[in-house]
Amino acid sequence: MSFSPLWALFVLLGIALALWMTSIQWRSRGGHKGDLWAITVITVPAAVIGGRLDHLIASPGEYFGPDGDPIRAFALWDGGFGFWGALILGVLAAWALTRFQGVKLLPFLDSVAPGLILGQVAGAWGDWIDQRLTLTTVIAESVWNLIGCILLIVIAKRLRFGHGQVFALYLCFFALGRVWLEALRIGAPAAEDARMVVGLPLNVWSAIIALLIGMIWLVASRARHRTPETGVYLREARTLQRRRGRGKHDFEPVGVAPAASGDTRAGAHTDPVGGSVDGSVSVPSGEGVDENGMHSFGFFGAVTSAISIVPDVRGRSREDGRPPSAD
Structure with a gap:
């Protein structure tokens, strides 16, 4: 199934929302919004590549199997992206860029977290337009992500989160939502194409692992740091x-x-x-x-x-x- 122009439009809208919210959060922590645009030039393409690699690893037979066509692996317009691969490679790219620029990675990730979950609202509606998800699933996912965005901002301010704690909370909230939202995806094309592992979709196992990582990260960080960083630059x-x-x-x-x-x-x-x-x-x-x-x-x-x-x-x-x- 190929991506439609409307899907691409909603993806761009999601990126714009993520950048807008991240810019607000980054400046509230004392950073330059110019840092954000410089890092985005590299991290967004890296996230696209990571998402595509995630899909290729999860569904290799379509491209590298006996009847597969390896050239189609480069046909991004034909669809096929994995969220967790995009997140991992995007974070690695951000780590490299922040290290080069002299920007602290953890407060940057804390600034990115509310924007990420807000941008995913638009992405969900893009999947509905391409008939990958049902309307019920999209509405539930949108409401969940909007609540998550608000909670991340409020909790970070009230409890003075820092040192990557906001991003860790984002992993917990988003992964928890992904687990129960998979039940609503039954009957949708995305669910029918899902790869099963030990009776559960691969996305569910990925979400469980992310949830555990986020919980351990959050608890360990709060045990060491009760206040945010005093600066965002090295x-x-x-x-x-x-x-x-x-x-x-x-x-x-x-x-x-x-x-x-x-x-x-x-x-x-x-x-x-x-x-x-x-x-x-x-x-x-x-x-x-x-x-x-x-x-x-x-x-x-x-x-x-x-x-x-x-x-x-x-x-x-x-x-x-x-x-x-x-x-």
């Missing part, structure tokens, strides 16, 4: 250096105290709130960074920006009143 993050080099703003670690009396060297700090323990930099929204999140990729270059400038402490006068020496 020290000397490339993404902030790039903006400074392009004149977007002057970056200096915010919320970081000098290491010793009169020591105002960049990066010298002992304040644990500023992130001296793990080498991170706390950059609250609107302090030390471009408040509108302008980025060198130019995605929002046409939007008027309000830029917050933080003076370089090395340019200040010394404590004894004399100007700084030439060296």
